[in-house]
Amino acid sequence: MNILNTLFFVAVVGILADATLGASWSYGDISAWATNYATCATQQQSPIDIVHDDAIVDTTLGDFTHALFDAPPQTMTIKNPGYTVQIDLTGGYTIDDPSLLPGVFKAAQFHLHWGNSSSAGSEHLFNGNQYWGELHIVHYNTKYPDLGTAANESDGLAVLGFFITKDYPQDNTAVQRMIQPLTEDRVNYNSESESYTTTFSMETFLPNNISVYYRYQGSLTTPPCYESVMWTVFSEPIRISTAQANIFETRIFSADRGTSNPDLVNNNYRPAQPLNGRTVFRSTQCSGTGSFSMPTFHFVALCATVIGLIIVR
Numbered sequence: 001m002n003i004l005n006t007l008f009f010v011a012v013v014g015i016l017a018d019a020t021l022g023a024s025w026s027y028g029d030i031s032a033w034a035t036n037y038a039t040c041a042t043q044q045q046s047p048i049d050i051v052h053d054d055a056i057v058d059t060t061l062g063d064f065t066h067a068l069f070d071a072p073p074q075t076m077t078i079k080n081p082g083y084t085v086q087i088d089l090t091g092g093y094t095i096d097d098p099s100l101l102p103g104v105f106k107a108a109q110f111h112l113h114w115g116n117s118s119s120a121g122s123e124h125l126f127n128g129n130q131y132w133g134e135l136h137i138v139h140y141n142t143k144y145p146d147l148g149t150a151a152n153e154s155d156g157l158a159v160l161g162f163f164i165t166k167d168y169p170q171d172n173t174a175v176q177r178m179i180q181p182l183t184e185d186r187v188n189y190n191s192e193s194e195s196y197t198t199t200f201s202m203e204t205f206l207p208n209n210i211s212v213y214y215r216y217q218g219s220l221t222t223p224p225c226y227e228s229v230m231w232t233v234f235s236e237p238i239r240i241s242t243a244q245a246n247i248f249e250t251r252i253f254s255a256d257r258g259t260s261n262p263d264l265v266n267n268n269y270r271p272a273q274p275l276n277g278r279t280v281f282r283s284t285q286c287s288g289t290g291s292f293s294m295p296t297f298h299f300v301a302l303c304a305t306v307i308g309l310i311i312v313r
């Protein structure tokens with residue numbers, strides 16, 4: 001039996017539960033999403049393939065700094081909604097800088113998308129390449145009362161996306177702390193959740209360089225696919241160990257605990273969607289002066305490394 005065909009038939013119990021109660025969707029049948037959620041077939045959908053050479057430099061875009069992410073939230077709760085691992089925040093940090101985001105945006109949750117041992121699972125592509133995984137920090141515009149209200153507003157959400165590689169030679173300390181409830185088998189099945197006794201800041205997750213990024217207008221990548229998201233996708237990935245990736249690949253299930261032969265949650269990504277004339281912007285001029293014999297993929301990474309050396313943290 002093809003596991004992809006059986007995966008992820010889940011009731012939507014996430015941030016948009018009120019709007020979608022009773023509906024279901026599946027990563028095994030993505031082409032059917034638009035049947036129940038018409039917005040999934042509209043023109044500004046996410047994710048996309050971010051092509052560096054096609055992105056337009058926007059000199060008004062500022063630098064994200066690590067200090068923005070320093071403040072730990074009041075509470076953090078990890079949960080398994082059957083299709084991802086999500087950490088809900090209360091008292092999350094806010095970003096209040098018009099050069100970064102058009103409004104005051106508050107962090108409400110983060111979650112991940114990932115592949116398995118033999119295939120990659122990021123949502124966005126970068127120059128056609130798919131990474132092993134992707135972390136999304138979801139923020140809502142504080143002109144609205146909460147995430148659920150903002151989710152269907154055109155200026156409602158801002159998501160920061162970070163690619164994830166599983167090539168780090170040691171465990172990523174922040175990720176290890178985050179996945180402890182998973183390594184100890186407490187939130188590995190559908191509907192399970194647990195609050196952390198000690199909260200930790202998002203800053204601990206971030207790669208060194210967060211000033212090279214891409215920006216475009218898009219959507220939620222799961223039903224109901226609302227076109228309410230200003231996307232920011234960073235060039236430098238978060239790196240975790242193979243052992244940590246293995247926890248995601250093999251120990252998280254879409255079924256309730258006690259179910260026999262439960263299906264795994266992995267390859268929980270939506271494929272790249274058409275740009276349909278949208279412009280992708282980028283934050284820096286950091287390109288074009290090095291060897292063009294290098295693949296752009298590597299060149300941008302080098303460029304980011306150079307910036308990282310200049311900006312001493």
Ligand SMILES: [Zn+2]
Nearest residue numbers: 111113136221
């Ligand atoms: Zn996501």
